[in-house]
Amino acid sequence: MEPINIEKGKKLINAGNAVDCLYVVMSGTVRQDWKGKQLLLGPGTVAGLSDALNHEYDADYTAAEDCTVIKCTYKGMADFDRIFKEQPVYIFGFAKGSFRQCRDVFKIYDDLKKKVDDFTDYCRGINGEYRKQCRAVGMTPGEIPMLEEMEPLELKNGILDWEHDYIDSLNSVDNKEIESIYGKRTEIVNGVIGISCGYMARAMECSETMGFYLEEFAPVLLSSDENDLFDQIFKLRIYAAERGADQTSIIKLMKMLYKFISSSGLYDSALVKQRWSEYDSHDFEATAAAFDEAKMQKQAEFTQTFEHICEFAEIDEDKTAEYKQQIAEYLALSDREGKDDNERKVRKKAVDLFYEIYQKTFFRALEFEAYGGELDTIINMFLNFGYIDYDAIGDEYTNELADIMDRLPSLCESDHLFTIYTWLRAVYAGKREPSRNELDLDYRGFVLEERKSGNISEADMPQWMADQEQKVKFEMNNFFVSANRTTSGKMTSFCPVLTKEDFGMEPSRMLLTNAKLKEAMEKIESVDYQIFLREGFYTDMDANVKSEPYLKRVEPDIILLPNCGMRAMMWQECGGIKVDSPGRFVFPMFTFDDLDKMMIYCCGAFRWEICRKEQGSRWNDIGSDCLTSDFYDYFTFYRKNKELSAENKEKVKSLLKSSRNNMREAFTKQYTIWINFEAQGSIRLNKPERNILNKHCTFSKAYRTKVANHPMYEQLISRHEIKCSQALNHLKTIIDRVEKNEGVVPDEVKQGMEYLKM
Numbered sequence: 001m002e003p004i005n006i007e008k009g010k011k012l013i014n015a016g017n018a019v020d021c022l023y024v025v026m027s028g029t030v031r032q033d034w035k036g037k038q039l040l041l042g043p044g045t046v047a048g049l050s051d052a053l054n055h056e057y058d059a060d061y062t063a064a065e066d067c068t069v070i071k072c073t074y075k076g077m078a079d080f081d082r083i084f085k086e087q088p089v090y091i092f093g094f095a096k097g098s099f100r101q102c103r104d105v106f107k108i109y110d111d112l113k114k115k116v117d118d119f120t121d122y123c124r125g126i127n128g129e130y131r132k133q134c135r136a137v138g139m140t141p142g143e144i145p146m147l148e149e150m151e152p153l154e155l156k157n158g159i160l161d162w163e164h165d166y167i168d169s170l171n172s173v174d175n176k177e178i179e180s181i182y183g184k185r186t187e188i189v190n191g192v193i194g195i196s197c198g199y200m201a202r203a204m205e206c207s208e209t210m211g212f213y214l215e216e217f218a219p220v221l222l223s224s225d226e227n228d229l230f231d232q233i234f235k236l237r238i239y240a241a242e243r244g245a246d247q248t249s250i251i252k253l254m255k256m257l258y259k260f261i262s263s264s265g266l267y268d269s270a271l272v273k274q275r276w277s278e279y280d281s282h283d284f285e286a287t288a289a290a291f292d293e294a295k296m297q298k299q300a301e302f303t304q305t306f307e308h309i310c311e312f313a314e315i316d317e318d319k320t321a322e323y324k325q326q327i328a329e330y331l332a333l334s335d336r337e338g339k340d341d342n343e344r345k346v347r348k349k350a351v352d353l354f355y356e357i358y359q360k361t362f363f364r365a366l367e368f369e370a371y372g373g374e375l376d377t378i379i380n381m382f383l384n385f386g387y388i389d390y391d392a393i394g395d396e397y398t399n400e401l402a403d404i405m406d407r408l409p410s411l412c413e414s415d416h417l418f419t420i421y422t423w424l425r426a427v428y429a430g431k432r433e434p435s436r437n438e439l440d441l442d443y444r445g446f447v448l449e450e451r452k453s454g455n456i457s458e459a460d461m462p463q464w465m466a467d468q469e470q471k472v473k474f475e476m477n478n479f480f481v482s483a484n485r486t487t488s489g490k491m492t493s494f495c496p497v498l499t500k501e502d503f504g505m506e507p508s509r510m511l512l513t514n515a516k517l518k519e520a521m522e523k524i525e526s527v528d529y530q531i532f533l534r535e536g537f538y539t540d541m542d543a544n545v546k547s548e549p550y551l552k553r554v555e556p557d558i559i560l561l562p563n564c565g566m567r568a569m570m571w572q573e574c575g576g577i578k579v580d581s582p583g584r585f586v587f588p589m590f591t592f593d594d595l596d597k598m599m600i601y602c603c604g605a606f607r608w609e610i611c612r613k614e615q616g617s618r619w620n621d622i623g624s625d626c627l628t629s630d631f632y633d634y635f636t637f638y639r640k641n642k643e644l645s646a647e648n649k650e651k652v653k654s655l656l657k658s659s660r661n662n663m664r665e666a667f668t669k670q671y672t673i674w675i676n677f678e679a680q681g682s683i684r685l686n687k688p689e690r691n692i693l694n695k696h697c698t699f700s701k702a703y704r705t706k707v708a709n710h711p712m713y714e715q716l717i718s719r720h721e722i723k724c725s726q727a728l729n730h731l732k733t734i735i736d737r738v739e740k741n742e743g744v745v746p747d748e749v750k751q752g753m754e755y756l757k758m
Helices: 079-086 090-137 145-149 161-172 175-182 186-220 229-242 248-263 269-280 284-302 305-312 317-331 341-370 377-385 395-406 408-412 420-428 443-453 461-466 468-488 514-527 595-618 627-636 646-658 663-676 687-696 701-707 711-740 747-757
Strands: 003-006 011-013 021-027 030-034 037-041 060-063 067-073 417-419 533-540 545-553 557-564 569-572 584-590
Touching (some): 011 021, 079 090, 079 186, 090 161, 090 229, 090 248, 145 186, 229 269, 229 284, 305 341, 377 420, 417 420, 420 468, 468 569, 514 595, 514 701, 569 595, 584 595, 595 627, 595 663, 627 663, 646 663, 687 711, 711 747
Parallel strands (some): 417 557, 557 584
Antiparallel strands (some): 030 037, 030 060
16 A cells, blocks of 8 residues: 555545545545535545445545545445555554544534524514514515425434534544554444444534535525515515615614624625625615605596496496495494494395495406406406495505505415405306305306296206306305305494494404415314325226225315404305315405404314215214214213213203304314314313324324323224324225336325325
């Protein structure tokens, strides 16, 4: 093993090549490059040592300057005995070099870990401050999807504190002591090298993971496509400037962000400079002046809101004046929720008038857009918010609603979230079937009733069944009117004419956005993970698979009704005849009530009704072994239940009385306790209730773990997990059989396996 002189820049080892040698650095420096990280190896270290446990090199090794090395043939740990036998002097060098290199790799690991932790904490902190400033100026915070997805990084194989301490202590031992310990004990040196190499491999793997994490989430703060927090704070300051709000805190916030992104080393300096220049050179005073001018112009338009809507709906001037007078009479009432005859009469006229104008405006909007027209802000506000009169709302709330309207698609629309306008459009387009009316009749049932009543002939029925306009009218006259009244919480005194008195706070704070609703739903689903899982059936005749069941998730549709309300409702457990069609929840578009409470109420009712739908006439048959039959039996015969004490029987009696003997209502109350308290290990239910809920609304794995050691849950959880394990093994066998037969298993079926693991 003779010394070899290597010129600066020459590659000693290429990443990806098979491990076949190590280089002892005698003089000079070798640079180790892996995954964008660098480590300088000086005299006494060994190039390639961190890859000693691998089959291939993970890093490139290049002479950082002219250096001298000794090449040692190496293919595995057993070769160290040969190397040390040939060159006993290397024993000390390899031992010292291994934990010195390990210390240096740990330093890179530690620096990256701190960088990741600081980055995550900073993102959380500045996002919280950004949202706080948004609330201060009345702006709805912008959504950054990547920020919503970002979770603190968990390293599954990170370096432990005691492993750090071990390597640090080895590096603190002086050379003479090392030589005396390792001088002739090759087996000890081999162990130290093996341990150090293992540590380095783990640290390098974790460093790579942390690098990917930072690379993935760095755009949260600053990105080339501008969908980042920098842009959101920029827009926030513009918003504040336009409204004459104090910008001091926002300016400080932006400077804090600029300081972080400039010093973090995560961003291209040219991009940072460009984006800061755009912000710093922006004339916020000119923006405010332009906004004031536009605001005055828009305000002039808004003062004619009612007339503009009527003109768009092609209502003649005489009728418009008459309708305007009727709305004015309603707004002039001293008590708009009053119960005397005159108040009722005036209010009813306003209600009927609102829906008449809405229907005309809706169909006119369809026609207008079909010819390439674009609805203006006022028409959109009427169709989505029920905004119909400027004087009823006032200037401040009108402007805020207009701001919300500009961003409504990003705030309140998704595949399963609709405003009333987008919902009616979906019905018109045939993407959703009309809802059932208060008599529980769907559109088909309604048409049949019309035929029986003689309102339409037998010959007319096919046309009516296929008439999308009639379907929308059915939806407007039934679902829209009823759901709007119900979600308002004012069953006898509701009027859909939106007024400033309806708002208890700024509309932007009351608005139910997609993010808020999703968060509320996820809280429940994180506990009751099966709530939206439905049974599907998979068939592959080539593999002799006949209607094998699997689980699939069916998210309910949520329709936002144009009112400021305090009540949500599960309107339908499914969207049509099929059990696996989306259910329907209705919420007020604006609310100051507890959203989590409203969502749990909907989900509890959904749990009950979807079970009834699935079971049909056997929903209360104790032999059907389902949620509704178990609770029906429990509520019906609780007095004879030997597992209930006298005190608990009284509680059940009170529960049924407060629920007006409505079993669904009673169940929903107990379901709320199940989600809010029992899932946290706080025992509130009696044993029979807990057993039923655990059987049919089992906690997710995370919550099962929390209560697994509790005697009341231990056996119940064990049964559930055995059942899921059996179903999982069966489904896996089916999938393996199909794939072995060269069949293609749909992703939805494969996802069913994941649900069984939850």
